[in-house]
Amino acid sequence: MADTDSGGVRSVQRAVELLALFDADHPSRSLRELVEETGLPKTTVVRLAHTLEQVGLLWGRGDGQYVPGSGLLRWAELAGHTWRLPEEALRRLAELSAASHGETVNLYVRQRGSRVCVARHEGTRTLRHVVRVGTRMPLWSGAASHVLLSRADRADVLAVAAGAPREGWGEPLWERVRRAAEDGWAVSHGEREPGVSGVAAPVFDRAGRLSAAVALGGPTVRFTDEAVAAFLPHLLSTARALTILDCIGGTA
Template sequence: MAAEEPAGMRTVQRAIDILGLFDEQRPALSIREIVTDTGLPKTTVLRLLQTLRLNGLLWVDEHGRYAAGPALLRWARLAEHTWQLPGAALRVLRGLAAQHMETVHVYVRRDVHRVCIAQEEGPRSLRQVVRVGDELPLWAGGVAKALLLDAPDALLVRVAERSPYGAAHVATLRRWVGEAHHDGFAVSHGEREEGLSSVAVPVRGRGGAVVAALSFGGPTSRFTAERVRAFAAALGTAAKELEGVLPEVR
């Protein structure tokens, strides 16, 4: 039997879970909504909300709803400073987007998720929209395959368990990672969302470990076999330029 999670750790995780409920679609939430979404007793939610409010992480608006607090502004500036790409790297992204007319993204892995830390939108009106800071799953997509290239098998199992396909999906993940190793890049067509495709390559740090993934994303109709090969070659060259430049925060 697994050891019971310490009470202090459980409290911290619950507070983080509450903060995770807020996004651009739901910037303010009522106590009832928070209780419903977390499944926690109302007394527990009230206690956590009070602590978060006293520390400035949450704020109560004129309607009595909770919203992001002012203390998060300092953390947001700190995160932006840590993850902002240097000018040379941003020029690489702009060059890729301009030459190949597709949106370019840089992702890093956070446990069983991937987080977009930079993007340069392509010039075409029909394009993939992923904002900096967006968090997506790792169970599918070209970016996920690139980020999982040197992942331990235990991580692949956890990713599979979080997927819509369950634990059996680990066999597919292993196959995808093997193909990406062989090809040097990863491709996906409609794996996570129908009609969207991506091509991704790993970006490695000074020690050789995968620290990020560089990708093109866009409508599947534009990701023909010929363009996929061109995308992969361009991304591979660009990834070499980014090696040792991206943050290696693990």
Template sequence: MAAEAEPAGMRTVQRAIDILGLLDESRPALSIREIVAASGLPKTTVLRLLGTLRLNGLLWVDEHGRHIAGPALLRWARLAEQAWRLPPAAAVILRELAAEHRETVHLYVRRDIRRVCIAQEEGPQSLRQVVRVGDELPLWAGGVSRALLLDAPEALLRRVAESSPYGAAHLDTLRAWIEEARTLGYATSHGEREEGLSAVAVPVRGRAGAVTAALSFGGPSTRFTDERIRRFADGLTAAARELVRVGLPFEG
């Protein structure tokens, strides 16, 4: 009986997480009707899950009867911020890098088949790429993805390819991109995820040599000329080594 109950329990947890995931900056409050429509779950299931989430403070009901993020998440957010905050020396490295090359710097880690921005330093130019700390992006495209996937096993690459708009056929393209990045020591992309945007990225390798993160510049493609890309790659590579030297909170 216990073995049969476990999958159902896991499914319930995943559904609750999916409901929480419906909330974002563009939809900070949702009605029950909107949650039912977006989740695709029966209304009775949604009501049961919402009750549990409210009971545990993960959701709250506002004055309009809509569901918003609950107060219990404040504690978790504080814990996450403490766990992932860069040490002062690392933050200085990103700040100096953005100032020197006049482009926005991002630091990403891989989470399954997606990448998460854990730190950024905006460049001084008014026209720049906007990715916020905490944003998740797919791994099937972009220079950052190539850098993060340099050591990835075949099974993961296959799952990333299958998550792309091109399906499993994208696997060969991923392999070619990663091999090019391995040869060059850095990765570039132009308009793969969003037209008009380019990126240069390098892997951040931990003391054991494994890729733990990716450091990148992102911005309008018109500024990412061949000459600047080479300078960007040199600057990012040097900064990645410094980040490992000063220490990162997630690198063992």
């Protein structure tokens, strides 16, 4: 029974991993590619693909290629209902981008050991920070992560840090998280990726729970102390406006 259960959990995870192989750069995949990319036995991939076809999430197009199934449209609508911000909130993100002279604005929510971009306003500068909606990023680095963890307890933060590829990251991360909690915002330079900086502030839901982090991201050369000091009031007022709108993840 326990075996069947873990088999079930694993199958759901594998099914999601299989679907994750499709993206804008890979709109279709052959069975061979699916086998190669997952590293799973061919029989397992065939069985998974068959199941995903049955539920409409995958479509064997007939020319040997698989494409994401039309059943995803149902999920797309669902994601839209829950996660699409109201116009007013999107306008706030755009205004923050303009106030920062065209840096990119992202809104992140925590998802276990990751943060996921749930909304954004892409910057207008030639060199700009680009994170697509739906992208999952590590929670162990970056100003947005420090903010998202700023209500977490020490054990939680240490567990997140344990997922980082660097040794002994627990204490430095805990210190950054505590500073974010004290200051009510955070800044980071090149922590996740060299040359990329971010400034982030927390968004709360109606019940006062931390629901998201709104962040400005761009190249470190443009995120000087003076620039960050100039961005900050706009960032904080955007965060407050989003808190008042109470529109993150279907909390409205």
